[in-house]
Amino acid sequence: MKIAVSGKGGVGKTTVAANLAKAFAARGYRVYAVDADPDVSLGAVLGFSAAELAGLRPVMEMQEVIAERAGQGSAFYTLNPKVDDLIDRFSLQRGNIRFLRMGAVKQGGSSCYCRENSFLYAVLGNLLLDRKDVVIMDMSAGIEHLTRGTARGVDLMIIVTEPTQVSVQTAQVVKKLAADLGIGRVKFLANKVRTGREREFISARLSAAELLGVVPFNEEILDNAMADQSGVLADAGGILPGMDALTAEIIAEASQAQQ
Numbered sequence: 001m002k003i004a005v006s007g008k009g010g011v012g013k014t015t016v017a018a019n020l021a022k023a024f025a026a027r028g029y030r031v032y033a034v035d036a037d038p039d040v041s042l043g044a045v046l047g048f049s050a051a052e053l054a055g056l057r058p059v060m061e062m063q064e065v066i067a068e069r070a071g072q073g074s075a076f077y078t079l080n081p082k083v084d085d086l087i088d089r090f091s092l093q094r095g096n097i098r099f100l101r102m103g104a105v106k107q108g109g110s111s112c113y114c115r116e117n118s119f120l121y122a123v124l125g126n127l128l129l130d131r132k133d134v135v136i137m138d139m140s141a142g143i144e145h146l147t148r149g150t151a152r153g154v155d156l157m158i159i160v161t162e163p164t165q166v167s168v169q170t171a172q173v174v175k176k177l178a179a180d181l182g183i184g185r186v187k188f189l190a191n192k193v194r195t196g197r198e199r200e201f202i203s204a205r206l207s208a209a210e211l212l213g214v215v216p217f218n219e220e221i222l223d224n225a226m227a228d229q230s231g232v233l234a235d236a237g238g239i240l241p242g243m244d245a246l247t248a249e250i251i252a253e254a255s256q257a258q259q
């Protein structure tokens with residue numbers, strides 16, 4: 001199952017992606033957690049140390065290895081690279097979680113960006129997944145990364161939103177775009193919800209059918225952010241209240257869809 005997590009800047013995409021990764025891992029799934037955001041923070045939130053992260057080669061550099069294998073530096077589009085062995089060289093592993101980072105790309109609009117983006121999704125598309133494997137992608141904020149390449153192979157897009165007007169509006173725009181690109185299932189996730197009024201705000205704007213769940217604002221996250229989290233076991237750390245139930249729901253829905 002391939003899950004992409006998107007939404008406006010700062011809404012909690014990385015937090016949600018990391019918590020989903022941990023929750024799936026704790027349930028015995030093998031998780032590929034992919035930082036598709038060039039700003040790289042997913043690895044740190046998962047508990048990998050700065051030294052480990054500094055030594056991790058970005059997936060983008062895989063192009064060179066694949067080109068070498070192919071004997072020349074051209075046309076990686078036409079290759080159908082077998083990437084499973086490469087994943088080991090381009091990932092950090094702890095417990096059931098493998099962490100990969102996409103790496104820096106040129107920003108928005110340039111053809112190069114699209115090409116590299118396509119490469120990442122080609123790689124992900126070539127991962128041979130077992131029933132118990134999950135790919136979780138932490139996307140960049142905004143919508144320019146949403147291309148047909150992104151859509152390929154994404155089973156579920158989770159659009160995170162805060163209980164604010166601006167955030168919900170962005171979420172709606174992302175949803176429309178994702179639907180236009182043919183992504184099969186697109187669901188909203190309300191994050192950082194503190195009060196009953198905020199819950200009402202969300203349910204007045206997003207229907208129960210399109211809302212995957214509500215994750216309350218959590219004070220402990222702030223405390224943890226002040227502490228040094230590096231070295232905390234990636235798939236054994238605390239999971240945000242609400243996120244495990246959500247993971248169970250995603251699994252139940254996915255198995256229904258397969259029947």
Ligand SMILES: Nc1ncnc2c1ncn2[C@@H]1O[C@H](COP(=O)(O)OP(=O)(O)OP(=O)(O)O)[C@@H](O)[C@H]1O
Pocket residue numbers: 007008009010011012013014015016037041140141191192193215216217218219221222225
């Ligand atoms: N449920 C929550 N309760 C409290 N704080 C939260 C919650 N979810 C996320 N945060 C905090 O909000 C901030 C932004 O979260 P996060 O980095 O996950 O957002 P993001 O959408 O990935 O941001 P960016 O667009 O910069 O990548 C972080 O400080 C994070 O700890």
Ligand SMILES: [Mg+2]
Pocket residue numbers: 013014015037041138
């Ligand atoms: Mg982020």
